Amino acid sequence: MLNIIVNGCFGRMGQELQEEINSREDLTLVAGIDRTTEDTAFPVYQSLAEVNEKADVVIDFSHESSVATLVDQCVQKQLPVVIATTGLSEETKQKLNEASRTIPLFYSANMSLGINVLIEALQKVTPALEEDFNIEIVEKHHNKKKDAPSGTALLLADSINNVSQTKKEYVFGREGKENENPLNEMGIHAVRGGTIPGEHTVIYAGNDEVLEFKHTALSRGIFANGALKAAEFIQKKRSRNVLNERITTIKR
Structure with missing residues (x-):
């Protein structure tokens, strides 16, 4: 069983990811992170720092402006993270490189x-x-x-x-x-x-x-599915730096 936290859980891709996770028996959405709140079967927080639920990985489909803070918090909690947000600045990409020396981190500009x-x-x-x-x-x-x-x-x-x-x-x-x-x-x-x-x-x-x-x-489902495959990959690999894998090399 893979326990997942979704950052940006109420965005278009966050909702797509919810559907993919709920359709599988081997995955559990233990918590969400978003600026807005809705009635859900899982707890939702404003930031990862507030989350106390035990998780195996964080998947991020949010906004470029929130990625750097999320990565810092993943390092603090020693949580593997999949970054699927696009439009990252060079400064944020450098932070991903630095964080990948401490935690398993998977990033691609396209998850398909x-x-x-x-x-x-x-x-x-x-x-x-x-x-x-x-x-x-x-x-x-x-x-x-x-x-x-x-x-x-x-x-x-x-x-x-x-x-x-x-x-x-x-x-x-x-x-x-x-x-x-x-x-x-x-x-x-x-x-x-x-x-x-x-x-x-x-x-x-x-x-x-x-x-x-x-x-x-043809649908956003391919990106959600790819992000879940990435989450499974880094959870099994448990490598401290998977950014050098071809699919995860930082690109713009």
């Missing part, structure tokens, strides 16, 4: 299995194509998403740059009449509308041929 397999594919094809192909990324999300471009788009861009012989300069959208669009630029374009859970397309465009890699999230 498909995205992480996509990263593997991009890193295999990029070295063969980068000299002759422009590379562009288009990401689409719902109209409630605050950050742009998405953390996943930047994760994909970084994964490409990590294996590129000539590092790409990121161009966030394109405008103007004098653009030269050289091969050493990588355009990253954000679309916001409706209820799109998430769609990412990586385009390799050469002379007379185009290769596209596309991932579409």
Whole structure:
């Protein structure tokens, strides 16, 4: 049995995570953390510091502004933590690195299995194509998403740059009449509308041929499921630093 605390339990992903946990007999939601309160079958607190329930792991789907404090409190309580919140600042990412030397900590800008397999594919094809192909990324999300471009788009861009012989300069959208669009630029374009859970397309465009890699999230359930797999992973591994695993390497 895995006992879980959910930070941001009343947010969209927090509620999705509740459903996933409640559907499984081997998982228990022992406490939630949120700024608001609702009637629930589990106790809800304002911060992890107030939680006295025994837990095996904390899963965070909250807001960037609360992540640093949560991680500090996880270190104090020696609790493993899965950080699934996106849009983290460089300062917060550095704090994750420091905390990972003390507690098991898993972080990815995207928890879906498909995205992480996509990263593997991009890193295999990029070295063969980068000299002759422009590379562009288009990401689409719902109209409630605050950050742009998405953390996943930047994760994909970084994964490409990590294996590129000539590092790409990121161009966030394109405008103007004098653009030269050289091969050493990588355009990253954000679309916001409706209820799109998430769609990412990586385009390799050469002379007379185009290769596209596309991932579409049809529901938020894939992210909740991925976060639970991450929680199970660090609980079984009990490593003090799992940030060096490929899926958990800190990306933007």
